[in-house]
Amino acid sequence: MEGNSADRRFAVDRPTLIRRLRAVLPAQALLVEEEDLRPYDCDGLTAYRQLPLLVALPENESQAQAILKVCHELKAPVVARGAATGLSGGATPHADGVVVSLARLKKIVSIDALSRTAVVQPGVRNLAVSEAAAPYGLYYAPDPSSQIACTIGGNVAENSGGVHCLKYGLTVHNVLRVRGLTMAGEIVEFGNAALDAAGYDLLALLNGSEGLLAMITEVTVRLTPKPQLAQVVIASFDDVRRAGDAVAGIIAAGIIPAGLEMMDKKAIHAVEPYVNAGYDMDAEAILLCESDGTPEEVAEEIGRITAVLERSGASAYCVSRTEAERLKFWAGRKAAFPAVGRLTPDYLCMDGTIPRKRLAEMLQEITLLSGKYDLRCANVFHAGDGNLHPLIMYDANQPGQLERAMAFGAEILELSVRFGGTITGEHGVGIEKVNLMAEQFGMAEIETFHRLKAAFDEHGLLNPGKGVPTLARCREYIQARVARAPTAPRF
Amino acid sequence: METLIDDWRARIAAAAGSGGKLAIRGGGSKCFYGGPETGERLDVAAYSGIVAYEPTELVVTARAGTGLRELAATLAEKGQGLVFEPPHFGAAATVGGMLASGLSGPRRQAVGAVRDFVLGVKLLNGSGEVLTFGGQVMKNVAGYDVPRLLAGSLGTLGVVLEVSIKVLPLPVAEKTLRFALDEAAALQKLNQWGGRPLPISASAWHDGLLTLRLSGAAAAVAAAERELAGEVLADADAFWDSLREQKQAFFLGDAPLWRLSLPSVTPPQALGETLIEWGGAQRWLRGGDARRIRAAAAKAGGHATLFRGDDALKTEVGVFQPLTAPLARIHRHLKQAFDPQGVFNPGRMYPGL
Numbered sequence: 001m002e003g004n005s006a007d008r009r010f011a012v013d014r015p016t017l018i019r020r021l022r023a024v025l026p027a028q029a030l031l032v033e034e035e036d037l038r039p040y041d042c043d044g045l046t047a048y049r050q051l052p053l054l055v056a057l058p059e060n061e062s063q064a065q066a067i068l069k070v071c072h073e074l075k076a077p078v079v080a081r082g083a084a085t086g087l088s089g090g091a092t093p094h095a096d097g098v099v100v101s102l103a104r105l106k107k108i109v110s111i112d113a114l115s116r117t118a119v120v121q122p123g124v125r126n127l128a129v130s131e132a133a134a135p136y137g138l139y140y141a142p143d144p145s146s147q148i149a150c151t152i153g154g155n156v157a158e159n160s161g162g163v164h165c166l167k168y169g170l171t172v173h174n175v176l177r178v179r180g181l182t183m184a185g186e187i188v189e190f191g192n193a194a195l196d197a198a199g200y201d202l203l204a205l206l207n208g209s210e211g212l213l214a215m216i217t218e219v220t221v222r223l224t225p226k227p228q229l230a231q232v233v234i235a236s237f238d239d240v241r242r243a244g245d246a247v248a249g250i251i252a253a254g255i256i257p258a259g260l261e262m263m264d265k266k267a268i269h270a271v272e273p274y275v276n277a278g279y280d281m282d283a284e285a286i287l288l289c290e291s292d293g294t295p296e297e298v299a300e301e302i303g304r305i306t307a308v309l310e311r312s313g314a315s316a317y318c319v320s321r322t323e324a325e326r327l328k329f330w331a332g333r334k335a336a337f338p339a340v341g342r343l344t345p346d347y348l349c350m351d352g353t354i355p356r357k358r359l360a361e362m363l364q365e366i367t368l369l370s371g372k373y374d375l376r377c378a379n380v381f382h383a384g385d386g387n388l389h390p391l392i393m394y395d396a397n398q399p400g401q402l403e404r405a406m407a408f409g410a411e412i413l414e415l416s417v418r419f420g421g422t423i424t425g426e427h428g429v430g431i432e433k434v435n436l437m438a439e440q441f442g443m444a445e446i447e448t449f450h451r452l453k454a455a456f457d458e459h460g461l462l463n464p465g466k467g468v469p470t471l472a473r474c475r476e477y478i479q480a481r482v483a484r485a486p487t488a489p490r491f
Numbered sequence: 492m493e494t495l496i497d498d499w500r501a502r503i504a505a506a507a508g509s510g511g512k513l514a515i516r517g518g519g520s521k522c523f524y525g526g527p528e529t530g531e532r533l534d535v536a537a538y539s540g541i542v543a544y545e546p547t548e549l550v551v552t553a554r555a556g557t558g559l560r561e562l563a564a565t566l567a568e569k570g571q572g573l574v575f576e577p578p579h580f581g582a583a584a585t586v587g588g589m590l591a592s593g594l595s596g597p598r599r600q601a602v603g604a605v606r607d608f609v610l611g612v613k614l615l616n617g618s619g620e621v622l623t624f625g626g627q628v629m630k631n632v633a634g635y636d637v638p639r640l641l642a643g644s645l646g647t648l649g650v651v652l653e654v655s656i657k658v659l660p661l662p663v664a665e666k667t668l669r670f671a672l673d674e675a676a677a678l679q680k681l682n683q684w685g686g687r688p689l690p691i692s693a694s695a696w697h698d699g700l701l702t703l704r705l706s707g708a709a710a711a712v713a714a715a716e717r718e719l720a721g722e723v724l725a726d727a728d729a730f731w732d733s734l735r736e737q738k739q740a741f742f743l744g745d746a747p748l749w750r751l752s753l754p755s756v757t758p759p760q761a762l763g764e765t766l767i768e769w770g771g772a773q774r775w776l777r778g779g780d781a782r783r784i785r786a787a788a789a790k791a792g793g794h795a796t797l798f799r800g801d802d803a804l805k806t807e808v809g810v811f812q813p814l815t816a817p818l819a820r821i822h823r824h825l826k827q828a829f830d831p832q833g834v835f836n837p838g839r840m841y842p843g844l
Contacts, residue, residue: 114682115756138686159632170630172639173607186817193754194793195599195772196643198812199822199840201606204639208632225688248547254570254660293688296710353628355548385629386548425630433633440633444620448828452635455824468634 009464010096012076014053017098020074021056024066029104031055040099043084043091044146045432047348047402052079052093059104061181061217068215069185071098077464078183080211082123082154085146087349088430090158090210090466097464102153105217108132116223117176117193122153122216126160129221138223141168144426145334153216159208161426163259163333164290166384168224170426172207177220180206183457193220205452210428211463213456227292230258231302232326235309235317236283240264243285244360246312247383250289251356253308255301259290260384261333264363267340267378267391268332274339277332280316287314287383288333290326336380337391344376344393346402350409352416353387353425365415366390373408375401387425388416414439429467437469438477446474492554495538499650500619502533507617507832515646515836517556518583521592525645525839526810527802535650536585542653543627546571550610550627552655555587562586571658574602578735587651593643596735597693597704600685600755600769602659606642611655614641614648617830627655640825646836647844648829662692662706664713667730668721670701674759674767677701681770682756689715695734696767697741704731734768741766741775747800749776749784753793760787781808788812811840 021030031037032054041049053076058064071078077097084091093099106123113136118129126147130139143162144150150160156178159171168174177191191203206213237243243262250257263271265284272279279286287309291301302319309317320326332339340347354362363379370377376393390412394405413423413436423429423436437446449468453460469477506513512530522528539556546569553562559579566572576596577589590612595604611625624637638655641648672680677696684691684703692706703721705712716723724730733739741764742748751760755771763779776784781797781804788795794812797805814822819841826833826844838844 112756113686115754116682116686117754136686159636161630166629169603169607172636173603182817188817188821189815192792192794194752195769196593196604196752198794198796199814199818200644200825201593201640201642202818202821204606204636204642208636213635225686227688251549252547254663256659293708294711294714296714297708300708300710353630355545355628357545357547382630387628387630420626421628422626422631422633424633425628426632428632429634437633442623444616445622445624445634448616448622448637449634451828452637452825455821455828 008096010075010077012053012074012096017054017070017074017076020070021054021067024070025056025058025063029057029059029063031057040081040093040101043081043089044087045089045092045430047346047396048089048092048431050093050095052099053096055099055101057101057104064100064102064215064217065181065185065187067098067100068181068183071461072184075459075461077461078215079463080153080157080215082151082157083125083149085150086154086158086428086430087351088424088428088432090428090430090463092431094464100215102151102216109218111136113138115193116225117220118223119218119220120152121218122151124152126150126152126155133223137226139226140174140221141224142171142174145337152219152221156207156216156219157209157211158426158428161382161387163261163330163382166260166382167256167258172204174222175203175207175219176222178203178206178216179218180214180216182214183459183461188214191220208428210430210467212453212467213462215462229295229298230290230292230326231298232259232288232290232320232329233302233305233309233317234279234329235287235289235314236280237285237287237313238283238315240285240363241360242313243287244356246287246309246314247356247359249308249312250305253304255304257289257305257384258292259288261288262286262359262381262383263333263336264379266376267336267380270339270343270378271332271336274342275331275335277328279332283315288329333380340378340391340393345395345397347394348392348405348409349427350388350390350392350412351424351427352413352421353385354416354419354421356383356386358419359383359386362388362415362419366412369408369411373404375405375408377408382425385425386421410436431466434466434469435473435477438474443471443474446471492538496615496621496652499533499615503615503617503619503834506531506834511834512837513834515650517585517588518558518581520579520581520584521588521594523799524592526805526842527838529837533650535587536583538652539585541565548627549629549658550655551658552611552627552653553586554653555585555590555651557586559584559586559589566658567661570660572661573608573656574659574661575599575604575608576735577605578737580736586654590642590651590654591644591646597695597731597768600772601692604642606639608657609638609642609654610657612638612641612651613653615650615652617649617832617834621652625655629657645839647826647840649835664709665692665704665706665727666712666716667702667704667724667727668716668719669724670703670721671699672696672701673699674765677767678756678759678771685755685770691770693731694768694770697765702730741777744777746778747804748798749779750796750798751776751784751788751793752796753788753791757791757793760791762787785812809841814841
C-alpha cells in the first residue's frame with residue numbers, strides 16, 4: 001500500500017531541491033539514489049511503503065536548521081524519522097518530500113544526578129538514557145516495548161507509553177523541555193529546566209504531535225530514582241471476564257501497581273514456546289501485576305494484590321522470588337509482538353483504549369470479529385490503563401487478506417470509540433488511522449486541529465497527510481460510514 | 492443546563508460581532524491571578540455538577556462550575572482525590588478555575604500538575620462551537636493534546652464546560668518532619684533526597700526551617716521517618732493546607748508576591764524574603780525589583796510570575812515572563828485558532844492575547 005501517492009499538492013522540483021540541499025550539507029548527509037532511499041520507505045507499519053524524494057541525515061542542529069530553511073523556501077514536505085519503530089506510519093515518507101533522519105543526533109549531552117535530569121539529542125535510544133543514568137540510581141521511566149531501539153525524539157513525537165505508565169506516566173509526564181525547529185527553521189524551546197514555563201503549555205502539545213508541529217533537536221527528560229525492589233505477580237484465569245474483574249478489583253482496592261498487563265490464550269501460546277517465560281498454557285488469560293518500592297512497601301502491596309486475585313477467582317498465581325525471575329516473567333510480555341510475528345507472515349497491531357470495565361466485553365467482540373473476517377487475533381493489553389493491543393494476523397501475499405485485516409482493525413477501533421475510549425492509546429494516528437479520526441472527532445474539532453497545526457506550520461509542510469485527516473477525507477469517511485450498515489449492537 | 496450554553500453562545504456571538512469582550516468567571520477565587528479583567532462578565536458557576544465518577548476507572552468528569560470542595564468530598568468518600576492538591580484560594584473555587592489557572596499545590600513535584608491529570612475537556616470556542624477533546628481514558632494520543640494546552644491558559648482560548656480528570660487513591664499514611672537548615676543546606680538536602688526512592692510528597696523551607704511531608708504506604712513512610720530523623724510536626728494537615736491556600740504569615744500583607752519556577756538545584760538567589768516549595772523548584776518572593784527577578788529567573792533556566800500585585804504594577808512589568816519572538820507568534824496564532832475575534836479574557840495572560 002502506498003503512503004501519500006495520491007497527494008500531489010506539493011510540486012517540488014527534485015533537481016533544484018538536491019542542488020540547494022547539497023549547498024548546505026556535507027555529501028554524506030544527503031541520499032539521492034534509489035538504492036539508498038529504499039531502506040527508508042517505511043517505518044514499523046510495513047504495510048505502507050513509499051519512496052521519499054530524498055533522505056537527509058543531519059549531524060547537528062544547524063544542519064537540520066539549514067535543511068528546513070531550504071525545504072520551507074521550496075515548499076517541500078518534511079518527514080522526521082527516528083529509529084522508525086513506530087507502528088502507525090508516522091514516519092512513512094511523503095512521495096514529494098524529504099525524510100530527515102535524526103539518527104545521527106545521538107549524543108547524551110549531559111546527565112545531572114542532583115537535579116535528576118538528562119539532556120539528550122533526539123536520536124538517543126530510550127534504553128540508553130536509563131543505562132547512562134543507572135550509575136546514579138536513576139532511570140528514565142517510560143519504557144515502550146521497543147525501548148532497545150526506539151529513540152527519545154520518536155517517543156516525544158508519539159507520547160509513548162509502556163508497561164509502567166499507569167504509575168510513572170507517559171512521555172508527556174517525564175519530559176521537561178523540548179528544543180526544536182519550526183518548519184521555517186527558527187529555533188524554539190518548549191518548556192525549560194523548571195517544572196513549568198510561561199505562557200501556554202506548548203510542551204504538552206509537542207508531546208504526541210507526530211512530527212506535525214516542529215522538528216525536535218534536543219530533549220530534557222526527568223529521571224526517576226530506581227525503586228529498591230520490584231516484584232511481579234503472575235496470575236492465571238480460566239475465564240477472561242474474571243481476569244477483567246481482577247483488574248478492576250486491584251484498582252478499587254486503592255492499589256496503583258507499577259505495571260498491570262493481561263494476555264489472552266492466543267498471545268500466551270505465541271509467547272511461551274518462544275521465550276519460555278513460565279506462562280500457564282492452560283489459562284484463558286494471565287495477568288502480570290508488578291509492585292515496586294521499599295521492601296516493606298512491596299511486601300505489603302503484594303499481600304493486598306494476591307488477596308484481590310484470590311477473591312477474583314484466579315486459578316493460580318505466583319510471585320517472582322528473584323530479579324532474574326521477575327525479568328523472565330516480563331520477557332514474555334515484552335516479546336509478545338515478535339512472538340506473534342513468528343506465527344504469521346504479517347500482523348497489524350491495534351492500539352485502542354477503552355474504560356477498563358469493558359475489557360471482557362471487548363474481548364468477546366474481538367472473538368466474534370475474528371470469525372467474521374476469518375483471521376486470527378492474539379490480544380495483549382496494558383490492562384491497568386485499558387490500552388488494548390490486538391494483533392491481527394494475516395498474509396499480505398494472499399489476495400484480500402490485508403484489506404480484511406484492516407477492516408477488522410477498523411471495527412475494533414470503532415468499538416473502542418463506542419465504548420467511550422479512543423482509537424489510539426500510545427501508537428499514534430500516523431497514516432494508519434488518519435481516516436478513523438472522523439470516528440472519534442467531529443468536523444469542528446478536526447478544523448481546530450488544522451488551525452492549531454497552522455499556528456506552528458503555516459504551509460502544512462511538516463509530515464503532511466498524517467495525524468489529522470483533511471476535511472474532504474472526513475466527509476468521505478462519514479458518507480462511507482453511513483452507507484455501510486450501521487453497526488448493530490451484538491450482545 | 493443546555494439553556495445556559497445557548498445563552499452563552501448568544502453572548503459570544505454578540506460580542507464577536509461587535510468587538511465586545513467577555514471576562515469568564517467561575518467562583519471568582521482566582522481573579523487576582525493574571526492580568527486585570529476586562530469586558531463584560533460571563534458567569535459560569537451555575538454550570539455545575541459531577542457528570543460521571545467511577546472510582547475503578549480512576550476518572551471523574553465534572554462541569555466547570557462544580558465546586559472544588561464538593562468534588563474533593565465526593566472523591567474522598569471513595570478514598571480518592573485530586574492528588575496534585577489544587578489551591579482553592581476561596582470557598583467558591585471551581586473545577587473550571589482550577590484548569591484555567593493551571594495551579595497545583597504542595598504535592599506537585601512528587602505527582603505532577605493539573606496538566607498532568609487532565610484527560611478530557613468540553614469547551615465553547617470563540618465561534619460558539621462546542622468542542623470535545625481528549626476523553627475519559629488514561630492513554631489517548633488521538634489528535635493534539637488540547638486538554639493539557641487549556642491548563643493554565645487563563646480562559647483565553649474558550650469557555651471550559653466540562654473536565655475529565657484522573658484521580659488517584661489518597662495516601663494511606665502521612666508524616667511531616669521538620670529540620671533546622673539554612674537555605675543552601677535545605678536545597679542541597681532536598682535535591683539529594685529527591686534522587687532517592689523516598690516517599691517525599693511535599694516540602695517547604697522558610698526562615699531556617701525545612702518542613703517535609705512523607706506520604707504513601709505505612710511501611711514506606713515509617714522507614715523514611717526513621718531514616719531521615721526529623722522532628723515530627725503535630726497538626727501537619729493545617730500546616731500544608733495553610734501553605735497551599737497561602738494563609739501563612741509569609742503570604743499576608745500587600746507587598747507584591749512573586750512566584751519563581753526554577754530548576755530545583757538553583758542556588759539561593761538572595762532576591763528578598765523567600766519561601767521555597769516543590770523541592771526547590773517553586774520559590775516565592777515578597778517584593779523586589781521586577782527586572783532583577785525576571786533576569787535571575789531566566790538566567791537560572793526558569794521564569795518568574797507576578798503572582799499577586801496591584802493592577803498598576805501588573806501593567807507596568809507584565810504578569811508573566813515575556814516570550815521569545817517565535818513563541819509569542821505561536822501564542823497569537825493559537826489564540827486565533829480558538830478565539831478568532833479575541834472575545835475571551837483579553838490581556839489575562841499577555842497584552843494583546
